[in-house]
Amino acid sequence: MAKSAEEVVRNYCALWERQDVEAVVKAMTPDCIYQNVPVPAMHGRDEVRAFISKLLLTASKVEFVVHGLATAADGKTVYTERTDIFSLGDKKMEAPVMGVFVVRDGLIHEWRDYCDIATLVTQMKKLGFTPGTEIPS
Amino acid sequence: MAKSAEEVVRNYCALWERQDVEAVVKAMTPDCIYQNVPVPAMHGRDEVRAFISKLLLTASKVEFVVHGLATAADGKTVYTERTDIFSLGDKKMEAPVMGVFVVRDGLIHEWRDYCDIATLVTQMKKLGFTPGTEIPS
Numbered sequence: 001m002a003k004s005a006e007e008v009v010r011n012y013c014a015l016w017e018r019q020d021v022e023a024v025v026k027a028m029t030p031d032c033i034y035q036n037v038p039v040p041a042m043h044g045r046d047e048v049r050a051f052i053s054k055l056l057l058t059a060s061k062v063e064f065v066v067h068g069l070a071t072a073a074d075g076k077t078v079y080t081e082r083t084d085i086f087s088l089g090d091k092k093m094e095a096p097v098m099g100v101f102v103v104r105d106g107l108i109h110e111w112r113d114y115c116d117i118a119t120l121v122t123q124m125k126k127l128g129f130t131p132g133t134e135i136p137s
Numbered sequence: 138m139a140k141s142a143e144e145v146v147r148n149y150c151a152l153w154e155r156q157d158v159e160a161v162v163k164a165m166t167p168d169c170i171y172q173n174v175p176v177p178a179m180h181g182r183d184e185v186r187a188f189i190s191k192l193l194l195t196a197s198k199v200e201f202v203v204h205g206l207a208t209a210a211d212g213k214t215v216y217t218e219r220t221d222i223f224s225l226g227d228k229k230m231e232a233p234v235m236g237v238f239v240v241r242d243g244l245i246h247e248w249r250d251y252c253d254i255a256t257l258v259t260q261m262k263k264l265g266f267t268p269g270t271e272i273p274s
Binding site for chain 1: 174175205206207208209210214215216217218233234235236237249251252253254255256
């Protein structure tokens with residue numbers, strides 16, 4: 001039986017926590033659209049890979065804490081409220097975020113995250129990331 | 138029959154669009170918690186009224202465009218993806234936002250909105266609002 005959209009999203013978050021870049025990318029459709037609103041969207045797996053690689057490969061631990069989620073009546077759109085935590089040794093970036101995922105054929109097709117970008121950038125700097133290389137603007 | 142959580146949230150957004158401050162406040166529980174994450178939360182109707190009054194009374198038009206929404210399995214938590222638009226004559230503030238509402242006894246008990254605060258502040262300035270009076274920090 002096909003996985004529910006909720007299962008697809010939970011599995012996708014688990015791939016982030018495993019820090020498996022290729023698995024994360026392949027869990028998205030080839031024509032995926034990923035946006036940290038209001039930063040312009042990334043299109044396709046290559047742009048996503050370029051954006052997530054350094055972050056995922058450098059972090060010593062990644063956690064997507066899902067506080068709650070709900071699937072829309074269309075059965076394919078999943079809303080989440082999360083805290084995304086990226087650790088680098090004893091330094092931590094904690095981003096309170098809401099995200100909406102649209103699932104197609106068992107893959108993530110659209111993903112829009114909403115959070116306070118300044119909070120994200122400030123915290124990324126603590127981890128030694130340079131905004132502008134990780135966050136396209 | 139009691140309204141569904143989705144109906145409560147849609148009605149609540151409609152009250153914002155009617156710019157009816159007292160109706161908005163009374164549609165929330167006396168011990169409501171309203172937060173523009175990561176700005177500290179407001180507690181209770183008086184704090185909410187103080188926060189929303191100038192904005193609602195000054196704007197010439199208010200629109201909460203709901204792009205999509207979903208109710209969690211608990212039947213009381215509603216996730217929304219919206220664009221909130223506040224107009225003042227020909228000036229517009231458009232905030233892309235996700236928000237989660239928790240309904241209790243037909244009233245909004247918790248409301249957390251997630252958006253890029255810098256976008257919000259920049260756009261509020263265009264409308265002549267001074268950040269710090271409208272957004273507690």
